[in-house]
Amino acid sequence: MAIHSLSCHLLLLLLMSSLDGLIKPGSAFIHDWDQRASSVTLEPHITGCLSRDQETFRCWWSPGNFQNLSSSGALRFFYLKKESPNSQWKECPHYIYSNRECFFNMTYTSVWITYCMQLRGENNVTFYNENDCFSVEDIVRPDPPVNLNWTVLSISPSGVSFDVRVKWEPPPSADMATGWIRVHYELQYRERNTTKWEALEMQPQHQQTIFGLHIGKKYEVHIRCRMIGFKKFGELSDSIFIEVSEVESTETTFSFTIVVVFGIVGILILVMLIIVSQQHRFMKILLPPVPAPKIKGINAEMLKKGKLEELNLILSGGGMGGLPPFAADFYQDEPWVEFIEVDAEDTDSGEKEDHQGLDTQRLLGLPQPINQPMNIGCANTISFPDDDSGRASCYDPDLLDQDTPVLVTTLLPGQPENGEALLDVVGGTSTPERSERPLVQIQTTGPQTWVNTDFYAQVSNVMPSGGVVLSPGQQLRTQESTSSTEQEETQKREKDSEGEEKKEQQFELVVVDPEGHGNATESIAQQALTTPVSPIPGEGYQTIQPQQVETRQAAASEDNQSPYVGPEFPMAQFSVPVSDYTIVQEVDTQHSLLLHPPPHQSPPPCLPQPPPKSLFGMPVGYITPDLLGNLSP
Amino acid sequence: MNSFKACSGFINGLSLTGRPGESQDTMHAMMTVKHTAAWALLLWPCLFTVSVPLDCKDEQVSITRCPFISQEKLLDRVIQHAELISRISEETCSLFEEMFVPFPLRLQRNQAGYTCITKALPIPSSKSEIQQISDTWLLHSVLMLVQSWIEPLIYLQTTLDQYDNAPVILLNKTKWVSEKLISLEQGVVVLIKKLLDEGALTASFSEQSLFQYEPAPDLLESVMRDYILLSCFKKDTHKMEIFLKLLKCRQTDKYNCA
Numbered sequence: 001m002a003i004h005s006l007s008c009h010l011l012l013l014l015l016m017s018s019l020d021g022l023i024k025p026g027s028a029f030i031h032d033w034d035q036r037a038s039s040v041t042l043e044p045h046i047t048g049c050l051s052r053d054q055e056t057f058r059c060w061w062s063p064g065n066f067q068n069l070s071s072s073g074a075l076r077f078f079y080l081k082k083e084s085p086n087s088q089w090k091e092c093p094h095y096i097y098s099n100r101e102c103f104f105n106m107t108y109t110s111v112w113i114t115y116c117m118q119l120r121g122e123n124n125v126t127f128y129n130e131n132d133c134f135s136v137e138d139i140v141r142p143d144p145p146v147n148l149n150w151t152v153l154s155i156s157p158s159g160v161s162f163d164v165r166v167k168w169e170p171p172p173s174a175d176m177a178t179g180w181i182r183v184h185y186e187l188q189y190r191e192r193n194t195t196k197w198e199a200l201e202m203q204p205q206h207q208q209t210i211f212g213l214h215i216g217k218k219y220e221v222h223i224r225c226r227m228i229g230f231k232k233f234g235e236l237s238d239s240i241f242i243e244v245s246e247v248e249s250t251e252t253t254f255s256f257t258i259v260v261v262f263g264i265v266g267i268l269i270l271v272m273l274i275i276v277s278q279q280h281r282f283m284k285i286l287l288p289p290v291p292a293p294k295i296k297g298i299n300a301e302m303l304k305k306g307k308l309e310e311l312n313l314i315l316s317g318g319g320m321g322g323l324p325p326f327a328a329d330f331y332q333d334e335p336w337v338e339f340i341e342v343d344a345e346d347t348d349s350g351e352k353e354d355h356q357g358l359d360t361q362r363l364l365g366l367p368q369p370i371n372q373p374m375n376i377g378c379a380n381t382i383s384f385p386d387d388d389s390g391r392a393s394c395y396d397p398d399l400l401d402q403d404t405p406v407l408v409t410t411l412l413p414g415q416p417e418n419g420e421a422l423l424d425v426v427g428g429t430s431t432p433e434r435s436e437r438p439l440v441q442i443q444t445t446g447p448q449t450w451v452n453t454d455f456y457a458q459v460s461n462v463m464p465s466g467g468v469v470l471s472p473g474q475q476l477r478t479q480e481s482t483s484s485t486e487q488e489e490t491q492k493r494e495k496d497s498e499g500e501e502k503k504e505q506q507f508e509l510v511v512v513d514p515e516g517h518g519n520a521t522e523s524i525a526q527q528a529l530t531t532p533v534s535p536i537p538g539e540g541y542q543t544i545q546p547q548q549v550e551t552r553q554a555a556a557s558e559d560n561q562s563p564y565v566g567p568e569f570p571m572a573q574f575s576v577p578v579s580d581y582t583i584v585q586e587v588d589t590q591h592s593l594l595l596h597p598p599p600h601q602s603p604p605p606c607l608p609q610p611p612p613k614s615l616f617g618m619p620v621g622y623i624t625p626d627l628l629g630n631l632s633p
Numbered sequence: 634m635n636s637f638k639a640c641s642g643f644i645n646g647l648s649l650t651g652r653p654g655e656s657q658d659t660m661h662a663m664m665t666v667k668h669t670a671a672w673a674l675l676l677w678p679c680l681f682t683v684s685v686p687l688d689c690k691d692e693q694v695s696i697t698r699c700p701f702i703s704q705e706k707l708l709d710r711v712i713q714h715a716e717l718i719s720r721i722s723e724e725t726c727s728l729f730e731e732m733f734v735p736f737p738l739r740l741q742r743n744q745a746g747y748t749c750i751t752k753a754l755p756i757p758s759s760k761s762e763i764q765q766i767s768d769t770w771l772l773h774s775v776l777m778l779v780q781s782w783i784e785p786l787i788y789l790q791t792t793l794d795q796y797d798n799a800p801v802i803l804l805n806k807t808k809w810v811s812e813k814l815i816s817l818e819q820g821v822v823v824l825i826k827k828l829l830d831e832g833a834l835t836a837s838f839s840e841q842s843l844f845q846y847e848p849a850p851d852l853l854e855s856v857m858r859d860y861i862l863l864s865c866f867k868k869d870t871h872k873m874e875i876f877l878k879l880l881k882c883r884q885t886d887k888y889n890c891a
Contacts, residue, residue: 054760055760084752106759106760106761107759107761109759109760110759111758111759111760112868112869112871112872113758114743116743130740131740133740133743134743135743135868137868138743177889177890178878178879178882178889179874179877179878179879179881179882180760180875180878180879182716182874229719229720229723229867229871230723
């Protein structure tokens with residue numbers, strides 16, 4: 001008997017051990033929950049354990065192929081809670097035999113502690129898989145969320161797709177309020193009758209938006225959740241169905257289009273009414289009149305009739321048409337703008353000298369109102385009064401000797417013709433670059449009077465762009481005297497020299513290039529001053545007793561003073577209104593301008609030998625930048 | 634804090650690479666652990682500086698270094714820290730498991746449940762128990778947990794450096810967690826003072842360090858030990874997170890949080 005039972009046991013043991021080999025290694029339920037191996041395992045085993053809320057859990061077992069143990073009570077469930085090395089196996093606290101389930105309630109559930117399960121049959125036969133150990137937090141599968149519902153969020157304007165917002169509530173079994181469990185939700189949707197589920201990104205909120213669903217199609221949506229930081233998902237919830245029919249979308253677009261159409265029609269009607277009723281006020285608002293180009297005094301029909309000459313006359317400002325001189329009209333309000341006006345009446349003699357005399361007379365003697373344009377004798381006959389002072393045609397390059405004094409005017413930088421005229425006036429030297437308009441300022445000498453101050457305009461300021469701001473000259477001006485250094489001025493070719501105030505007893509000829517070629521305040525042929533000494537009667541400049549001279553450079557002056565050279569003129573003593581300008585007498589070896597020429601009371605019979613540095617052939621006081629290079633000794 | 638950084642930086646700098654040529658397993662990346670053991674022992678005193686919590690009130694410059702923060706905000710921040718640390722520790726553990734632990738051995742972490750270093754701490758682990766303990770005890774439990782994990786994490790950083798093909802992300806995560814744990818400790822200390830009106834805490838756990846370093850006999854053992862260390866850490870961070878959240882629930886709504 002005993003041997004028989006012993007052999008039975010041995011046989012059973014052998015059988016079990018052989019069966020052990022059939023058990024897949026590592027096939028604990030904790031890994032194979034979802035993919036149960038095919039029942040190679042025949043012995044009773046734990047099929048799985050599950051916790052829904054991390055507060056309780058339950059385990060299930062199966063008798064396997066041991067049918068004799070399938071009756072309830074034949075197998076006993078034991079667990080080990082590994083709290084200490086001395087832990088003992090304990091029996092299941094609560095059996096549910098109908099399910100072959102063992103339920104652990106809150107008292108028996110400890111998180112973060114390893115549990116091991118085993119089954120025991122009769123006679124202390126244990127069916128134990130070492131791998132059936134777990135920790136409760138690893139087996140938590142939260143219940144699915146409840147109360148899933150959806151609302152339409154928006155419909156695309158094309159009426160093809162729409163967005164829907166799905167909301168739900170957390171599973172009631174999970175204690176999320178106290179933070180015992182923290183879950184992420186995963187929403188899945190698919191089109192009805194397809195097999196593939198689209199899963200949205202997991203997130204902890206209780207709502208999610210599905211974008212891009214199609215109108216007219218049916219969709220199925222369900223949701224599941226899992227604990228954050230763990231791998232196991234809970235069950236999927238029941239599906240809800242989403243469908244949006246096409247009617248709704250078209251209604252909204254229909255009403256929208258109607259509103260738009262009515263609006264447009266209304267506006268059109270209003271506009272038409274306004275146009276038709278010819279309310280000029282509204283017409284002006286709606287369709288403002290376009291101004292046509294016009295010139296005062298000129299009728300466009302004149303052109304049509306071919307009266308070109310008349311047109312020319314009018315345009316040129318001859319008294320007939322009443323058309324005011326264009327330029328003067330244009331600049332009427334600018335006191336600092338002066339023009340040299342060609343006076344046809346003065347062209348009676350072709351002699352240069354006469355012209356010179358005329359010129360100088362005009363320059364020096366005749367007081368004239370400031371704002372009127374000055375007349376310069378013009379060698380060439382002029383058919384009509386030339387308002388533009390700088391007309392090139394007026395001036396003959398051969399008109400003046402090379403040594404003739406410089407006739408200096410300050411000109412508006414923007415008038416090339418002026419520049420050319422000046423060049424021509426100034427000197428016989430060909431100035432190759434007519435386009436450049438060196439602006440010449442001539443400083444006055446001391447208390448000598450000035451020439452017609454209105455003949456010249458004083459540069460009061462030089463703009464950064466190189467343009468020159470002119471101020472009208474004034475007849476008389478008290479002298480201000482400051483000392484300045486010639487050398488500074490000669491060296492500097494920029495505007496700094498403008499800042500310099502009066503120079504004392506210096507003549508300085510400042511050339512400012514309105515085109516901004518370094519704004520050269522150039523010393524010029526000072527010889528201009530020596531040359532005035534020459535017996536040319538026409539010269540307006542002479543070496544003057546250097547006296548208080550104001551050197552007015554481009555920037556400094558703000559007075560309405562005429563920048564004039566007020567050389568001592570044998571003819572008269574002039575009260576020098578403005579000693580703003582000085583004529584450069586000479587340039588010494590150091591490129592400094594000498595503005596104190598040895599005073600010549602009487603014009604020397606011959607031109608003084610210009611120092612080698614002087615400009616040759618250059619009219620006094622006038623230099624173009626290209627000739628600057630010649631300044632160097 | 635600076636001394637800790639210096640120490641940890643120094644330790645990290647000692648990373649030793651594995652012997653080239655051994656390539657049988659992923660686990661063959663290990664170095665002679667004895668070297669690290671020696672270094673760790675030498676630098677042992679460094680670790681003491683870590684466990685001293687930053688005490689704002691005692692320092693005269695406390696105003697500039699400890700700006701005022703409301704209690705709720707502080708608790709929220711501490712909870713954020715704990716949640717983040719828990720998540721990163723879980724990721725670290727999975728990463729390590731995938732890379733270095735062979736499949737059959739992966740369940741050993743459950744087997745070794747009672748060998749976690751913090752097993753000796755008197756911390757409840759069932760919900761019923763946890764709901765019954767006081768706020769004080771909750772906070773102190775958290776503090777104990779945090780403080781006892783600071784050292785092992787430093788050790789983990791050094792060991793992980795020795796793995797030949799340890800992914801950089803693993804090392805970075807470990808390092809990050811190590812740093813954040815220290816911030817968490819500071820936060821909890823301040824919280825204790827604010828909530829419980831307790832005085833400054835001295836270094837409570839540094840004397841009896843729970844972490845006993847022993848050189849492992851072979852490669853597999855070291856890997857398994859590291860693996861178990863990471864799993865235990867993951868559990869403990871989860872515990873900290875839950876404790877702190879329960880505390881917050883109690884602060885905001887005392888009656889529903891039982």
